[in-house]
Amino acid sequence: MIPIAKPMLGKEEIDAVTEVLSSGMIAQGPKVEEFELAFSEYTGCEYAAAVSSGTAALHIALLAHGIGKGDEVITSPFSFIATANSILYTGAKPVFADIESDTYNIDPERIQEKITPKTRAIMPVHLYGHSADMKAIMEIADDNNLIVIEDACQSHGAECLGKKVGSFGTGAFSFYPTKNMTTSEGGMLTTDDKEIAEKAKMIRAHGSKVRYMHEILGFNLRMTDIAAVIGLVQLGKLDRFTAARQKNAEILSAGLKGIAGIVSPVTKTNCTHVFHQYTVRAEKRDQLAAFLKEKEIGTGVYYPIPIHKQPIYRELEYRDFLPVSEKAAEEVLSLPIHPTLSSDDLQEIVKATREFYLRD
Ligand SMILES: *Cc1c(COP(=O)(O)O)cnc(C)c1O
DSSP: OBOSOOOOOOHHHHHHHHHHHHHTOOSSSHHHHHHHHHHHHHHTOSEEEEESOHHHHHHHHHHHTTOOTTOEEEEOSSSOTHHHHHHHHTTOEEEEOOBOTTTOSBOHHHHHHHOOTTEEEEEOBOGGGBOOOHHHHHHHHHHHTOEEEEEOTTOTTOEETTEETTTTTEEEEEOOTTSSSOOSSOEEEEESOHHHHHHHHHHTBTTBSSTTOBOSOOOBOOOOHHHHHHHHHHHHHHHHHHHHHHHHHHHHHHHHTTOTTEEOOOOOTTBOBOOSSEEEEETTHHHHHHHHHHTTBOOBOSOSSOGGGSHHHHHTTOOOOOHHHHHHHHHEEEEOOOTTOOHHHHHHHHHHHHHHHHHO
16 A cells, blocks of 8 residues: 555654653753754744644644634635634634635635734645745735734745745644654744744743743643654755655656646745645546555545534534635545655556546
8 A cells, every 4th residue: 555644764763762762851851942943943933932733833823922812813724623723722713715726725815805803813824835825915914914823734844935934924833743744743833033932932831931930821732852853853854855755746747747637736936845745636536536545545635624614613603605615625635745655656656547537
């Protein structure tokens, strides 16, 4: 079976973890700080705060900006549930703006229509490894005095206008094992704002800067040194991982070219695509997925149900009609793209997909 995702972990990660375990210092410590410094430098941000997950990074980003009850945050309905749920956690209301049909990212024109006097922030998602339209989004934010919190959980190292994602507003990254780099579970908040960075670090540790002095309400959302050293090794390999993903994408796109039932992913001018997913729009999507499964090729549908149609959002009285997202949910299929694929694997994927559409 060619899996849809596979973390690349080697001897360096194992040795680094062994060293931390041997030291006996296994909670948040000096390695977390080292990882924060390395990650902030990588993204071109002044500050970074390591946390327990991408979800925690989103949640803390909102809280650090003071977003809560009575506030509205405009976000994408075509994402992992964590994006919108992080807004719910704070008591604020997620407001969904439909997406662009080519990048699957939030559509700036649709954002504009959703702004009300209660809107405090925009939370774009850089889906599949491709930046949202940050030029337009930052302009809307500036014009309307809104905060921007970027869900960069799928886009480590992706660029827009020569700047890395996560450095436009406050960034949130995930290091879950299927992401472009991993720490096992883990996340990172990035910012140029010293006050936000300090607040984030307090919120992750029970609102405390000085031990046993709790200034604000916080949580336990820390990262461990065990996770941080995995992250340090993985960050050193990230550009190589990304190059391998991009090369695999080129091979797939070349191989799938000309198939009438398939629309390959696009990379917009002024953007780099880091291909967290290689996602096509596919005619007879579910049949194709079943056919590929028979051929031992794993695929994924990210995401089959837009967030506004999830049961918990229906329960919250969400009744939006967001046609571009709803259509995408029925048509998208992600093919394996991770760096561990061999050229034989890639040829298999192309061959099987061609075979499916040529059969009938
Ligand atoms: C993975 C992911 C998250 C959540 O990250 P976790 O580390 O799993 O909490 C949030 N948003 C998007 C778009 C993701 O892909």
